[in-house]
Amino acid sequence: MADRSYLDWPFFDNEHRALARDLDDWATEHVRPMPEAHEEIVDEMCRELVRRLAGASWLDYAVPGAQGGRREALDVRSLCLIRETLGRHHALADFAFAMQGLGSGAISLFGSGELKTSYLPAVRRGKRIAAFALSEPEAGSDVAAIETTAVEDGDHYVIDGTKTWISNGGLADFYTVFARTGEAPGAKGLSAFVVDAATPGLEVVERIPVMAPHPLATLGFDGCRVPKSHLLGEPGEGFKVAMATLDVFRSTVGAAALGFARRALDEALERASGRRLFGEPMSELQMVQSKLADMALGVDASALLVYRAAWTRDCVADRVSREAAMAKLYATETAQRVIDDAVQIFGGLGVVAGHPVERLYREVRALRIYEGASEVQKVIIARQALAAHEREASSATASRGT
Numbered sequence: 001m002a003d004r005s006y007l008d009w010p011f012f013d014n015e016h017r018a019l020a021r022d023l024d025d026w027a028t029e030h031v032r033p034m035p036e037a038h039e040e041i042v043d044e045m046c047r048e049l050v051r052r053l054a055g056a057s058w059l060d061y062a063v064p065g066a067q068g069g070r071r072e073a074l075d076v077r078s079l080c081l082i083r084e085t086l087g088r089h090h091a092l093a094d095f096a097f098a099m100q101g102l103g104s105g106a107i108s109l110f111g112s113g114e115l116k117t118s119y120l121p122a123v124r125r126g127k128r129i130a131a132f133a134l135s136e137p138e139a140g141s142d143v144a145a146i147e148t149t150a151v152e153d154g155d156h157y158v159i160d161g162t163k164t165w166i167s168n169g170g171l172a173d174f175y176t177v178f179a180r181t182g183e184a185p186g187a188k189g190l191s192a193f194v195v196d197a198a199t200p201g202l203e204v205v206e207r208i209p210v211m212a213p214h215p216l217a218t219l220g221f222d223g224c225r226v227p228k229s230h231l232l233g234e235p236g237e238g239f240k241v242a243m244a245t246l247d248v249f250r251s252t253v254g255a256a257a258l259g260f261a262r263r264a265l266d267e268a269l270e271r272a273s274g275r276r277l278f279g280e281p282m283s284e285l286q287m288v289q290s291k292l293a294d295m296a297l298g299v300d301a302s303a304l305l306v307y308r309a310a311w312t313r314d315c316v317a318d319r320v321s322r323e324a325a326m327a328k329l330y331a332t333e334t335a336q337r338v339i340d341d342a343v344q345i346f347g348g349l350g351v352v353a354g355h356p357v358e359r360l361y362r363e364v365r366a367l368r369i370y371e372g373a374s375e376v377q378k379v380i381i382a383r384q385a386l387a388a389h390e391r392e393a394s395s396a397t398a399s400r401g402t
């Protein structure tokens with residue numbers, strides 16, 4: 001039984017507590033029994049999960065809005081609680097939920113009324129699958145290096161280039177695409193567009209098999225014409241659109257990692273309590289206890305950072321780059337260690353293909369890379385700390401001068 005005492009923390013309202021409990025019950029029945037995904041069935045499993053999540057109205061939390069959404073704005077605490085809970089039950093369920101949110105997030109935050117009306121209700125009902133296409137072969141961590149271009153032509157933009165590592169690539173019905181429109185050099189010359197998967201000139205170049213299967217692809221754009229009405233925000237605001245969207249969803253990556261870690265801890269506690277070693281329960285061995293203590297500490301510290309970031313975004317500030325970076329960095333790195341410890345506690349069983357801790361070991365790895373690798377999060381945290389220090393120093397100088 002997973003520890004739920006964190007739900008009593010002051011970050012949450014009673015509505016959040018009820019959400020976490022109801023979703024846990026639902027996921028125990030509708031998600032946990034599903035098999036592990038493999039390449040041949042992963043698309044169908046994702047479609048089925050989106051259908052189930054939509055049918056039970058959980059996608060309402062990923063897609064806010066006036067047209068039947070639960071809230072006017074994304075509630076990051078709900079998103080994190082949902083990702084943590086789904087991640088604890090089945091990584092692909094978390095993925096299916098998260099991508100509906102990330103893929104449509106820029107429309108929720110920056111879309112015109114018309115775009116919101118025509119896309120968001122369908123995403124919420126699971127009728128359209130969403131994806132977020134930022135990365136390129138030469139522009140992953142360095143977003144400002146994007147080479148894909150979007151050139152104005154009458155009422156349209158014409159997009160040419162390549163996007164890669166795109167989750168839901170090949171499965172999605174539409175993509176939020178970032179391309180260079182050239183208003184200024186680097187990050188200031190990007191714009192964001194909604195591009196339907198069926199648009200002529202857009203094709204799936206290849207599917208990329210990964211260690212924990214989920215739909216992932218490289219996309220090619222060749223003279224792909226997109227109406228100007230599909231622009232998100234203003235021309236040249238693409239970087240801002242991408243970063244504001246990631247700001248919301250980055251903490252939720254930490255939440256998914258937290259869910260994986262909590263599951264690993266639960267599995268390890270169960271095993272250590274039931275297994276006998278050297279004539280006594282394994283849980284009596286002090287080196288095992290030391291591991292369990294480190295794991296429990298890591299889980300709680302991750303939860304504090306994740307829900308601090310989510311609460312800050314919901315209740316205090318629009319941008320939470322520092323808090324979200326800390327949550328993502330700490331929770332993903334810690335989850336990797338917690339899961340590794342769980343594998344160790346299971347001994348040989350821990351590396352048997354398909355065992356829950358073996359699955360978690362593969363599933364957690366990519367989270368330290370996507371939506372900003374751990375090193376990128378460190379850069380964000382250090383820059384914010386330096387900027388705060390500089391502000392303090394100049395205000396101290398100013399007050400000494402007056």
Ligand SMILES: Cc1cc2nc3c(=O)[nH]c(=O)nc-3n(C[C@H](O)[C@H](O)[C@H](O)COP(=O)(O)OP(=O)(O)OC[C@H]3O[C@@H](n4cnc5c(N)ncnc54)[C@H](O)[C@@H]3O)c2cc1C
Nearest residue numbers: 132133134135140141165166167366369370371372373375
């Ligand atoms: C499973 C998976 C799913 C993904 N889904 C999507 C998606 O849906 N949409 C999308 O747009 N992209 C997606 N990505 C892409 C992901 O965001 C990029 O892989 C990531 O940003 C890293 O870019 P890169 O792979 O080009 O590595 P690079 O940019 O080449 O970086 C390589 C490594 O360099 C290190 N590094 C980076 N910056 C610094 C620094 N400043 N100082 C020191 N070291 C540094 C990091 O360790 C990093 O892992 C996904 C990736 C994976 C693996």
